[in-house]
Every structure is written in structure tokens, then in C-alpha cells.
Amino acid sequence: MQAKITVTETWLRKHRHLYDGATRHPFIRSIRDGNIDISAFKTWLGQDYIFVRAFVPFVASVLTKAYKGSDDGNGDVEVILGGVAALHDEISWFKKEAFKWGVQLSSIVPQKANQEYCRFLESLISPEVEYTVAAVAFWAIETIYQESFAHCLEDDSKTPPELKETCQRWGNESFGEYCNSLRNIVDRQLEKASDDVITKAEATLLRVLEHEVDFWNMSHRRT
Ligand SMILES: Cc1ncc(CNC=O)c(N)n1
Incomplete structure (x- = not known):
């Protein structure tokens, strides 16, 4: 039997152009092609550290909603908890990486696109x-990074060796599996969601894609 087309699949087909804009952004292409401007990379690093700090309470709120959503026989809480644990590690990694590149994290001022993205997370x-709406945002945020950085690790990529570790962080296979688990969670939720929630969730996905593009733009254009 043919597998049923899931809601996320429908959305990704429908919004392919915007999705590719987020996962194949010039910033990512420049890493992949090996002509990245290191100052752009450092901007991204410092700004993303601020973003990730704001991402933690958001993910914790998704965890709370998964727990309260009660019928968690599917292990949603554990998958999301794995995400929280990974973020703990990630924050240490940012500190180490910033030191390596001479980026002073304590003096970073969030740029406008970052502030707006963080405000969106807070909302x-x-x-x-609803849990479903928040989970869609969570899945999309993680998956965009996964796909973007996995693209920089493909066989024909010319990613500079000193950036490979960064790309591995999100582009590795186990992060990919985690993103698939998030996608399954989201599709299971969407399967039983009301039309109203589905509409809101789709709009939320689009806003995530826009914020991600703006975030890459911010790193790419400024030095
Ligand atoms: C702007 C942005 N989007 C997604 C991620 C990936 N999630 C957690 O690390 C990230 N670090 N930054």
C-alpha cells in the first residue's frame, strides 16, 4: 500500500520555494563553496549563541505542552527532552567555538532580525x-539547520576544514534522525488537529521560514 501523504509533506511541497530559500541560503552556499567570509561566520556565531539561549525556554515550553497534552504514549516528551539535553551541550560548544574564533560573547548585541526571531519564540x-502549533515551529527550526548544514557536508562540498565541526553539529545523521522524530510527532498531532489549528500551524511554519531567511541575511550581509 502507498504510504499516506502527511501534512508536513504537503506543506513542504506547497512552500518548496521558501523552504529552499531557508536551507540553501547564500550564507550556507558560501560555506559549502568554501568562499565564506570569516567575519560573516563570526557574526553568525555570536548571534546564534544569543538565539540558542532564547531557544531553550521555548523548547522547555514545548516539553511542558507535550506532557500536558496527556496522551503521550508515543514518547514525545523523551524526544523533546533529548533536544533540551543537546542544547545544554550546544551552549558549551558555542562558548568554546567563540573563544577559538576570538568572538567575545558577553559583548554581543542582538541585531534586529535576531531580536524579532527571539520575540517570536517568546510569543x-x-x-x-497549542502544542501542535509550537511543535511545528520546533520541528521547522531544527530541520532547517539540519538540512542547511548537512548540505555543507555532502561529498562535493568545499567546506573549509575549520568549519566542518560546526556543520557536523547540526548536519550529522543522528541530528537528522532526531528531526525525523520531531516530524513524526508533528504529523501525528496534525492528523487529529482541528482545521483552525492546522491553519495556525501552517502560518507558523511560514513565519519560521521567514525568520530563518532573515537570520541568515543578517549574518551574510553584515560584518
Ligand atoms: C537561527 C537558528 N535556527 C535554528 C537553530 C537550530 N536549533 C538549535 O540549535 C539555531 N541554532 N539557530
Whole structure:
């Protein structure tokens, strides 16, 4: 029997152009082609550290919603908890990496695109935002990084050796499997969601894609 087309699949087909814009951004292409401007990379590093700090309470709120969503026979909480644990490691990694590149994390001022993205995350923490909607944002945020950085690790890529570790962080296979688990969670939720929630979730996905593109733009254009 043919596997059923999932909601996320429908969305990704429908919004392919915007999705590719987020996962194949010029910033990512420049890493992959080996002509990245290191100052752009450092900008990204410092800004992303601030983003990740704001991402933690958002993910914690998704965890809370998964728990309260009660019918968690599917292990949603454990998958999300794995995400929280990975973020703990990631924050240490950012500190180490910043030191390596001479980026002073304590003096980084969040740029406008970053502030707006963080504010968007905060809005999703609200208990009024349904688990399904928040989970869609979470899945999309993680997956965009996974696909973007995995692209920089493909056989024909010319990613500079000193950036490989960064790309591995999100582009590795186990992060890919984790993203698939998130996608399954999301599709299972969407399967039983009301039309209203599905509409809101799709709009949220689009906003994540836009924020991600703006985030890459911020790193790419400024030095
Ligand atoms: C702007 C942005 N989007 C997604 C991620 C990946 N999630 C956690 O690390 C990230 N670090 N930064």
C-alpha cells in the first residue's frame, strides 16, 4: 500500500520555494563553496549563541505542552527532552567555538532580525499556543539547520576544514534522525488537529521560514 501523504509533506511541497530559500541560503552556499567570509561566520556565531539561549525556554515550553497534552504514549516528551539535553551541550560548544574564533560573547548585541526571531519564540511560549502549533515551529527550526548544514557536508562540498565541526553539529545523521522524530510527532498531532489549528500551524511554519531567511541575511550581509 502507498504510504499516506502527511501534512508536513504537503506543506513542504506547497512552500518548496521558501523552504529552499531557508536551507540553501547564500550564507550556507558560501560555506559549502568554501568562499565564506570569516567575519560573516563570526557574526553568525555570536548571534546564534544569543538565539540558542532564547531557544531553550521555548523548547522547555514545548516539553511542558507535550506532557500536558496527556496522551503521550508515543514518547514525545523523551524526544523533546533529548533536544533540551543537546542544547545544554550546544551552549558549551558555542562558548568554546567563540573563544577559538576570538568572538567575545558577553559583548554581543542582538541585531534586529535576531531580536524579532527571539520575540517570536517568546510569543510561542504562551499557554494559549497549542502544542501542535509550537511543535511545528520546533520541528521547522531544527530541520532547517539540519538540512542547511548537512548540505555543507555532502561529498562535493568545499567546506573549509575549520568549519566542518560546526556543520557536523547540526548536519550529522543522528541530528537528522532526531528531526525525523520531531516530524513524526508533528504529523501525528496534525492528523487529529482541528482545521483552525492546522491553519495556525501552517502560518507558523511560514513565519519560521521567514525568520530563518532573515537570520541568515543578517549574518551574510553584515560584518
Ligand atoms: C537561527 C537558528 N535556527 C535554528 C537553530 C537550530 N536549533 C538549535 O540549535 C539555531 N541554532 N539557530
